Amino acid sequence: MHTIYSVDSLITPEEVAYYAKKRGLDGVAVTDHDRLDSALRMCKEKDFLILPGMEITSSNGHIVALNVQDPVVKGLTVEETVDRIHDAGGIAIACHPGAMFKGSLGNHTTSMFDAAEVVNSSAIPFRHSVKRGEQIASRLKIARVAGSDAHYGPEIGCAYTLIDAMPDIDDVVNAIKRKQCQPFGRAIPLAVRLKREITVLRRRFGPRGET
Numbered sequence: 279m280h281t282i283y284s285v286d287s288l289i290t291p292e293e294v295a296y297y298a299k300k301r302g303l304d305g306v307a308v309t310d311h312d313r314l315d316s317a318l319r320m321c322k323e324k325d326f327l328i329l330p331g332m333e334i335t336s337s338n339g340h341i342v343a344l345n346v347q348d349p350v351v352k353g354l355t356v357e358e359t360v361d362r363i364h365d366a367g368g369i370a371i372a373c374h375p376g377a378m379f380k381g382s383l384g385n386h387t388t389s390m391f392d393a394a395e396v397v398n399s400s401a402i403p404f405r406h407s408v409k410r411g412e413q414i415a416s417r418l419k420i421a422r423v424a425g426s427d428a429h430y431g432p433e434i435g436c437a438y439t440l441i442d443a444m445p446d447i448d449d450v451v452n453a454i455k456r457k458q459c460q461p462f463g464r465a466i467p468l469a470v471r472l473k474r475e476i477t478v479l480r481r482r483f484g485p486r487g488e489t
């Protein structure tokens with residue numbers, strides 16, 4: 279999921295744990311676009327499991343890095359990006375690999391990846407992206423995960439990954455590597471999408487202070 283440190287998200291750090299707990303999640307991965315500082319700070323501050331990560335804009339499409347301590351620069355090829363994630367001790371996830379209009383990797387997803395995000399709640403058309411994600415993950419024999427790709431509080435938890443691990447960052451990441459995980463979830467409901475869009479417009483054009 280993304281926080282206000284990604285230009286396109288409305289979610290404040292305070293809202294992350296609030297909505298995640300409300301939806302019954304045991305933890306969330308914070309993956310802001312091309313920055314790691316926000317997630318690193320939150321994972322230290324919060325009394326809730328936050329996996330520190332970032333969504334990197336590689337030259338071939340978006341890649342999520344989880345459990346890295348140093349940011350990976352954008353604009354590198356898939357191979358270079360995944361190598362740097364592994365060198366930084368993290369895992370590389372092909373996020374929304376089969377989705378259209380989202381800067382997806384598509385056929386650039388290789389077996390170098392630790393996992394593919396098969397279910398991404400914000401992908402349109404949803405079913406098509408799940409189907410392509412499944413095909414990619416099974417062809418490469420890599421782990422399958424799910425993510426809400428939330429940019430608005432109520433979207434958190436629309437998708438989730440069931441992981442056979444203790445609520446601990448290293449344990450969770452190692453379980454994903456061993457494919458001890460399963461993706462679940464649905465598309466963000468249309469009503470929630472509309473509410474998000476209205477909130478964005480109000481903030482942009484509404485009277486000062488109105489949210």
Ligand SMILES: [Zn+2]
Nearest residue numbers: 333340373380
């Ligand atoms: Zn993306």
